[in-house]
Amino acid sequence: MSPDRETSRVFEDGTSDHAAELAREQTYVSAVYEKLDVERRDAQRRLDETLRQTGRTPQARTERDVATTLYTDRLAQLGSVEQGLCFGRLDFLPGREEETTYVGRLGLFDEDDDYRPLLIDWRAPVARPFYLATAASPDGVRRRRHLRSLSRRVTGFDDEILDLGAADQGQDLGLAGEAALLAALERRRTGEMNDIVATIQAEQDRIIRAPLGGVLVVQGGPGTGKTAVALHRAAYLLYTHRQQLTTRGVLVVGPNSTFLRYIGQVLPSLGETGVLLATVGQLWPGLDAVGVESPEAAEVKGRVVLAEVLAAAVRDRQRVPDPVLEIEHEREILKLDRKTCAEARTRARRSRRPHNLARRLFVSDVLDALTRQAARKLGEDLLDAQDVQDIRAELAASPAVAAALTRLWPKLTPEGLLDDLFADPAYLARAAGTLLTDAERAHLESGRDAQWTPADVPLLDELAELLGADDSEEQAQNRRRERVERAYAEGVLDILEQDEEIQDEEMLRVSDVLDAELFAERQQARSELTAAQRAAQDRTWTFGHVIVDEAQELSAMDWRLLVRRTPNRSMTLVGDVAQTGTAGGARSWDEVLAPYVADRWRLAQLTVNYRTPAEIMAVAADVLAELGGGLTPPSSVRETGVAPWSRHSTDLDAELPGLVRAELSLVDGGTIGVLVPAARHEHLRVLLGAGERLSVLTVDRAKGLEFDAVLLIAPDEIVAESPRGLNDLYVALTRATRRLGVVQTGDPVPALHRLG
Numbered sequence: 001m002s003p004d005r006e007t008s009r010v011f012e013d014g015t016s017d018h019a020a021e022l023a024r025e026q027t028y029v030s031a032v033y034e035k036l037d038v039e040r041r042d043a044q045r046r047l048d049e050t051l052r053q054t055g056r057t058p059q060a061r062t063e064r065d066v067a068t069t070l071y072t073d074r075l076a077q078l079g080s081v082e083q084g085l086c087f088g089r090l091d092f093l094p095g096r097e098e099e100t101t102y103v104g105r106l107g108l109f110d111e112d113d114d115y116r117p118l119l120i121d122w123r124a125p126v127a128r129p130f131y132l133a134t135a136a137s138p139d140g141v142r143r144r145r146h147l148r149s150l151s152r153r154v155t156g157f158d159d160e161i162l163d164l165g166a167a168d169q170g171q172d173l174g175l176a177g178e179a180a181l182l183a184a185l186e187r188r189r190t191g192e193m194n195d196i197v198a199t200i201q202a203e204q205d206r207i208i209r210a211p212l213g214g215v216l217v218v219q220g221g222p223g224t225g226k227t228a229v230a231l232h233r234a235a236y237l238l239y240t241h242r243q244q245l246t247t248r249g250v251l252v253v254g255p256n257s258t259f260l261r262y263i264g265q266v267l268p269s270l271g272e273t274g275v276l277l278a279t280v281g282q283l284w285p286g287l288d289a290v291g292v293e294s295p296e297a298a299e300v301k302g303r304v305v306l307a308e309v310l311a312a313a314v315r316d317r318q319r320v321p322d323p324v325l326e327i328e329h330e331r332e333i334l335k336l337d338r339k340t341c342a343e344a345r346t347r348a349r350r351s352r353r354p355h356n357l358a359r360r361l362f363v364s365d366v367l368d369a370l371t372r373q374a375a376r377k378l379g380e381d382l383l384d385a386q387d388v389q390d391i392r393a394e395l396a397a398s399p400a401v402a403a404a405l406t407r408l409w410p411k412l413t414p415e416g417l418l419d420d421l422f423a424d425p426a427y428l429a430r431a432a433g434t435l436l437t438d439a440e441r442a443h444l445e446s447g448r449d450a451q452w453t454p455a456d457v458p459l460l461d462e463l464a465e466l467l468g469a470d471d472s473e474e475q476a477q478n479r480r481r482e483r484v485e486r487a488y489a490e491g492v493l494d495i496l497e498q499d500e501e502i503q504d505e506e507m508l509r510v511s512d513v514l515d516a517e518l519f520a521e522r523q524q525a526r527s528e529l530t531a532a533q534r535a536a537q538d539r540t541w542t543f544g545h546v547i548v549d550e551a552q553e554l555s556a557m558d559w560r561l562l563v564r565r566t567p568n569r570s571m572t573l574v575g576d577v578a579q580t581g582t583a584g585g586a587r588s589w590d591e592v593l594a595p596y597v598a599d600r601w602r603l604a605q606l607t608v609n610y611r612t613p614a615e616i617m618a619v620a621a622d623v624l625a626e627l628g629g630g631l632t633p634p635s636s637v638r639e640t641g642v643a644p645w646s647r648h649s650t651d652l653d654a655e656l657p658g659l660v661r662a663e664l665s666l667v668d669g670g671t672i673g674v675l676v677p678a679a680r681h682e683h684l685r686v687l688l689g690a691g692e693r694l695s696v697l698t699v700d701r702a703k704g705l706e707f708d709a710v711l712l713i714a715p716d717e718i719v720a721e722s723p724r725g726l727n728d729l730y731v732a733l734t735r736a737t738r739r740l741g742v743v744q745t746g747d748p749v750p751a752l753h754r755l756g
């Protein structure tokens with residue numbers, strides 16, 4: 001159904017009516033923007049007022065904190081919805097209370113008219129027919145209108161009349177707002193993902209609005225909008241379960257930082273800033289795990305047996321003397337024997353506390369034993385209880401005793417232990433036992449770079465759990481700081497109260513202003529941290545909901561980390577098992593989830609490809625068939641009439657720059673992705689350079705991204721480069737929104753037979 005045909009159906013007497021209708025829409029949309037401006041000024045004024053308040057009691061201060069966060073968030077939200085604020089309109093069949101509803105990026109109401117809705121938030125239940133209504137099931141909707149706009153100007157609209165006569169709309173894919181959808185898909189790519197709020201399709205909407213609890217897996221082929229759906233789901237959940245989720249926050253996990261940059265603007269454009277976007281490698285606060293290692297090393301590190309290896313590595317550090325450890329104390333030699341230490345060790349281990357916390361038990365038992373010995377040497381009969389206590393305190397403070405305890409049960413940090421483990425083959429061999437082969441251990445030892453790698457982070461996290469943090473000193477410091485802060489606040493209050501007693505109006509005003517500024521400063525520093533920011537600084541933070549994109553790539557150890565961050569198991573996992581590139585990634589969702597939720601997870605599928613034109617998808621479908629696994633390729637929403645091309649190159653360095661230039665000129669200011677085998681990446685990146693419109697990437701870096709045109713280089717090498725090479729080829733072929741060119745340099749790849 002073309003928009004023109006539809007427009008003429010609605011306005012049978014021609015374009016002048018269309019112009020008049022456009023003008024009417026402009027009047028309405030202008031009024032909505034005016035309301036937005038009023039709301040912004042109002043929120044700014046309230047924030048200013050709140051920051052000026054003194055907060056004289058703890059309750060008042062808490063209230064002020066809450067209000068400041070509220071107005072700061074509101075301002076950010078109102079600031080982010082400027083573009084495309086109002087994008088839809090629903091006209092209902094007679095009999096409904098409301099005749100017309102406008103749908104947009106947030107809800108706005110007219111307080112002077114009994115809170116009449118001016119604009120309905122796209123996430124509100126009443127906006128749902130905008131995404132779900134079809135001619136076959138119109139849900140009371142007579143007409144759905146998509147408004148097009150540029151800044152605050154309405155530039156056009158596309159209508160759909162939802163009567164049964166129009167039931168052929170969207171062909172057999174059941175598309176809603178097809179004209180607007182196709183216009184969105186035709187837009188050239190900029191290197192940043194856009195939101196799809198105006199054109200969400202029914203199968204996507206059902207996933208976005210699925211209930212919060214439990215594990216929802218979204219399986220969908222390339223370009224089916226999994227990433228878009230995941231991000232809109234985050235926005236929807238925050239809107240619908242605001243209270244529950246703003247305190248705990250939502251985490252969105254992506255495969256790498258290039259991908260996170262690509263999707264980074266979507267949630268802010270939906271008015272949501274309280275979501276933490278991170279790779280698993282970024283979930284260790286203060287550490288940027290950007291080290292590089294071999295795929296083999298990363299694969300071994302991702303195996304679930306590493307949890308056992310690490311536990312054994314920790315136990316290995318809990319030692320007993322062989323046979324005796326001598327300690328010099330006050331010119332006497334005290335002896336720690338194997339049996340005493342073994343008993344202390346058993347008691348400490350049985351406590352089931354993490355290593356650094358169980359250490360206190362071990363230390364206490366050893367000190368008891370040493371105290372008994374020292375007392376015996378001094379003549380037990382001559383000592384009273386206080387003397388014995390003093391001896392124990394002296395022993396506890398003795399550097400020689402401390403050194404012995406460190407040898408037997410050292411305080412350990414995750415970083416220190418992991419570094420030692422990978423640097424010391426004998427230690428690794430003891431910890432791994434029969435769990436890893438010699439060759440696998442060799443990967444761990446040799447694959448090391450000076451920096452931590454993303455695959456190290458789940459290991460550090462596992463170790464943090466095994467070791468625990470002896471934070472008694474930190475807690476004592478916190479208690480001291482709280483006491484000081486309380487005393488400070490009480491002091492301020494005293495002064496204010498005295499001032500009030502003096503009843504000197506001028507002085508009162510001065511101290512009020514001073515305190516207001518001080519408090520405002522302190523409070524601002526605290527309240528500006530959203531749950532997402534606090535979560536980013538806290539390894540033990542547990543989220544209200546976790547969304548994982550490209551979930552098929554995660555290793556077993558990654559999953560352990562993420563499940564620890566989501567004790568309520570409220571998760572949305574989106575991915576495609578046909579695109580798994582990492583050796584440790586998923587072959588099936590069952591396999592991945594069984595250890596954590598058994599079979600208690602729900603599966604939703606996406607079936608329509610919004611990215612890759614049918615001509616290119618046909619080539620990719622051959623590769624999918626060769627992969628086996630019984631997955632059906634998604635149906636492309638459009639054809640472009642442009643066939644993918646292939647050529648053989650005998651001198652790539654000479655030919656490629658010209659091919660890239662040609663493609664750049666054909667995409668009308670759009671983007672090109674040159675996807676290359678890892679072994680050629682560095683060379684071709686230097687040869688071609690890179691810029692805003694041109695990216696030279698390995699396939700794993702291109703995962704989740706899209707380009708107007710893709711040039712795929714040496715597909716045979718991509719296939720040969722990894723055990724999941726065919727999956728990589730599938731990913732590479734499905735990155736293009738308009739054009740695909742394949743440059744072969746070696747043997748033809750059978751799965752690409754269609755290209756000739």
Ligand SMILES: Nc1ncnc2c1ncn2[C@@H]1O[C@H](COP(=O)(O)OP(=O)(O)OP(=O)(O)O)[C@@H](O)[C@H]1O
Nearest residue numbers: 196199200201222223224225226227228610611704
């Ligand atoms: N309903 C929609 N309206 C407009 N554009 C859409 C819609 N759904 C998806 N798209 C667009 O289709 C493209 C592919 O979407 P997305 O990247 O979310 O797919 P994906 O399933 O995550 O793909 P892949 O598995 O290949 O990474 C994006 O440009 C996205 O904006």
